[in-house]
Amino acid sequence: MAWNQPGNGNNNDRDPWKNQGGRDQGPPNLDDAVRNLLSKLGLGGSGNQGQRSSNSGGGFPSKGLGIVAILLVVVWFIAGFYTVKEAERGVVLRFGSFHNLVESGLHWRPVFVDSVETVDVSNVRQFQSEGFMLTQDENVVHVELDVQYRVINPRDYLYAVENADNSLAQATDSALRYVVGHTTMDEVLTVGRENVRADTLEMLENMIVPYQLGIQIVDINLLPARPPEAVKDAFDDAISAQEDEQRFIREAEAYAREVEPLARGKVRRIIQEAQAYREQQVLKAQGEVARFNELLPQYKAAPKVTRDRLYLETLEKIYANTAKVMVDVEGGNNMMYLPLDKILEQQRRSDTQMNSSSNESMNSNTSSTQRNQPTRQTTTTTSGRTSDRFNGGRD
Structure with missing residues (x-):
């Protein structure tokens, strides 16, 4: 039923904002x-009017x-309770001055007296330093250096310098430019990159010590340097030529390592042969001396017999090594000469021709071995040798 429905008498008595007595109640x-x-x-x-007691004098009671x-x-x-994370350390300031360091965990501090700043000391931070730099030989290269570091002293990191991260970046750039400025372009681009990295790391560590940044350098990595884009093609050709030079040097060194042992072995062999020949001649001379010493008493005992025997032994040795025979004809003044070397050489040629013709005959008759029956003939040469020939015959 509506509040103001007709027939309900005085509608003002049913107003929800008024009390049952007809008084206007209103909002609180x-x-x-x-x-x-x-x-x-x-x-x-206290009191119905809600007025303060005149005896209070306008203040609050002590209770x-x-x-x-x-x-x-x-x-x-x-x-005042606060928490320091596991990887962080807290720096406590009392009235704005350093008070102490707190480890990770739950701690309490007096508010409005102490303040705490937390610093991450476990994770490794990283930044890059890059730019175009002038080398020792007055060339420009683009160098990038990746630096990894972490905080080891939160107090120095926060308050020793205004901005430790920015100070480290500036020190890194200064150290890198100094090292690159004292290095040639070829070394920066190729074989000297590791030296540039090591020198930069050493100089950077020494440079940040006086500033007490509270930072420890973990490692630095020198990214591949490159020349300016305008001259990149020429630099690539120069680097390729240097690589070819190094390759040729390595090939030459490998060839030298291969040839040198052979030459040294040959030298040792020649030296050993010379030493052996020397020892042989010395021993031979010593043997001759010993034989002469043994022969001397015999010669003294019978000079003529010993002289004739030595003469005959000498002629025997001479004639044994010659193919010429001289025959003295008894009763005449002429001496017959028998060229045995020519005779033997001619006989060898004849035997060689016979053997070759025999081989040809055997090869020509190989295909008809089933129809032919070979007949073996023996020929005696003038030198007393025999040669066999196979003549094909028919069944």
Whole structure:
């Protein structure tokens, strides 16, 4: 049923914003609500009118002040708890001055007295330093350096310098430019990159010590340097030529390592042969001396016999090594010469021709071995040798 439905008598008596007695109730008064709350806390005066007691002099009672103070102390104490993460360390400042360092975990500090700043000391941080730099031989190269570091002293990292990360970046750029400026372009681009990295790391570590950055350099990595794009093709050709030079040098060194042992072995063999020949001649001379010493008493005992025997032994040795025979004809003044070397050489040629013709005959008759029966003939040469020939015959 509606509030103002006709026939319900006086509609004003049914107004929800009025009480049953007909008095206008209205929305609640905010001032009255605050006074009621203060009265319950003992902070305000009592009475139907909600007025403060004239004896209070306009202040709060001592009981209310105590409760407020206790609440503020509790809030202040609870707000003092804080947590430092596992990878961090806390730097405690008391009235703006360094007080101490705290480890990871739950801690408490007096609020408004101490303040805490946390620093990550476990994770490794990283940044890159790059730019176009002038080398010792007045060439320009683009160099990139990757630096990895971590914080080891949170106090120095925060307060020794204004910005430790920025200071480290500037020191890195200065050290890198100094090292590149004292290195040729070829070394920066090719074989000297490791030296540039090591020199830069050493100089950077020495440079940051006086500033007390609280930072430790973990490692630096020199990325491949490259020339400016305008001259990149010419630099690529130069690098290719250097690589070819190194390849030729390595091939020559490999060839030298291969040939040198052979030459040394040949030298040792010649030396050993010379030493053996020397020892042979020495032993031969010593043998001759020993034989002469043994022959001397015999010669003294029978000079003529010994002389004739030596003469005959000498002629025997001479004639044994010659193919010429001289025959003395008895009763005549002429001496016959028998060229045995020519005779033997001619006989060898004849035997060779016979053997070759025999081989040809055998090869020509190989296909008809089933129809032919070979007949073996023996021929005696003038030198007393025999040669066999196979003549084909028919069945």
